[in-house]
Amino acid sequence: MKRFFRFLPLILICLSLVACAGKTTVKEDSSTAMDNQGDTMVPDDEKGVGDSGIEESNMPGDKFREAFVSAEDREAATRAALKAGLKVVHFDFDKYTIRDSDIAILQADARWLKDHPDIYVRIEGHADERGESEYNMALGEKRAMSVKRYFESLGVSGKKLSIISYGEEAPVDEGHNEEAWAKNRRVEFEKLR
């Protein structure tokens, strides 16, 4: 036993050196042979994108593309709605309360809707480009909701009315100034049938 203790330190040193060597990931040898264990395989970029990953999801009959590809198309849609008897209303920056000056317009719009019980409309809320896109999406939704609720308070059936928000994504005026922004903060209507 005494003998064992005499050799124990030596055994321990050997063991610890082995343990240390095991943890060394980078060999500091000066030979030109590379350590094959340490190879880094660089994976290719994801296959899902760039090739087959590109989706083309507009189906035939999808009204979206025809109606909203460009500002020109949007203006045409607005003109058609005007012809249909519904006028666009506008909002103050970051506000979704109906302006006093627009009350008369919406009352006329509501009368027209009640006179045309077969017509269903989609109320579209929009924001100007300032601010942040997600917030503007919610702002457009709130503006459309305000108009829908006002129509309902005037006796228009809620069943005829649906809403959508385009946030800042579909301006009528592509300018970056007060005049354009004032035009873009709006609720307009699309006749569904």
Place this chain on the structure above:
Amino acid sequence: MRFFIIYALLALSICLGAERAEAKVYIDLAAPSIKRLPLAIQELRYLGPDPYSTQEREHIRQTGAIMLSTLKKDLKFSGVFRILPNDAFIEEPSEAGFDIDDMDFKGWRMIGADAVVEGRFRLRDKRLIVEVRLFDSIRQTMIMSKRFIGNPKRPERVAHFISERLYEEITGRKGIFTTKLLFVSKRTGNKEIYLSDYDGGHRVPITANRSINLSPKWAPDGTKMIYTSYKRGYPYLYLFDIKTGHDEVLSSKRGINIGGRFSPDGKSIALTLSTKKSPDLFLLKLGGGGYERLTTNYGIDVSPTWSPDGKKLAFVSDRSGNPHIFVLDLATKRTKRLSFGGTYNASPAWSPDGTKIAYARADGGSFNIWLVDAEGGRQVQLTYDGNNKSPSWSPDGRFIIFTRIENGTGSLYVMQADGTAQRQISTGAGDISSPSWSPFLH
């Protein structure tokens, strides 16, 4: 017995000493000020067979040049190296050392290089094989010796992986050179989503549906992303698998399905839905768990961002009049206001270490990026010039990417998290918005 203790201590100290030498950190990123490490990166030598045509010779030259410039750009980007100009090198690239005995350490120290990268490459069997060594010219030791094998069509990608290893070796931390970006660009006239390397390179389209695609955000494992799209007419939330290209609807409630953000555990998604009254925050539990309402008020609640521990959400609400940043504790349901200045506060982004929230704040006119302590209190302005929005943190928390809008057109900018070293990220795509920095991918 006394001998035993002495021997044991000796053995222990040998082991610890070896351990320390191996794990030496050359740059301590936690230090209050970082002294940039002077680094020399030698041209990578071609070691393969002689090229059989001038075209192949040119291809080889370009492969080496792209890798060298990518390595230099990456390591410079990190902000912790001073990359020495190659024309100051004493060592000729054609006689570059690779074995420690061949290294002219004195020469490298003479031009002020504390560390030296030497590399060589071959092109074989449609593979690019690069061997890289990192030397400490002061201690005259080799710190790293590694071989990298990748696609010869993407030498910059192989270089990003090399940068990653070099950075890790020197700082002891993970680098961001193999991370990616998602962003929205209007380059085709429609808002579509794109994926690129962290530096804007290798841009690929993810959507091409010609409707409106918004707010791409990464899943925590980096294999998927969520986004809002009008491709079916209404703003629905979609899940896109970046590896397979598979795309599916995640949320198609009546009204808006926007601002989706994965929880850190990947099991649920915080998003804004519009109920009858107003746009509110909800939790969508994946795997058929349904929706849980998180907020109820007359106003707007949007743009949630998770605390890294998954216990809190910061978001934007106009409940106090105009848009401000609030934090919701998911356990107590208690809400705390974080921003008090500015007329419009938007797009909060929680830092990866959980201590700070970056957000965009406007005081009437244009936006700037600010930082606030996650517990509230100290507010620090990071940008001053232009109109800056949509901050997104790098996964190591050292950088923030954001959009700068000039004349109505957005471009990508990046800065260190203290607001220094602001620079543009070139993706080759125009009018960019909503950048989202990936988690660590490799």
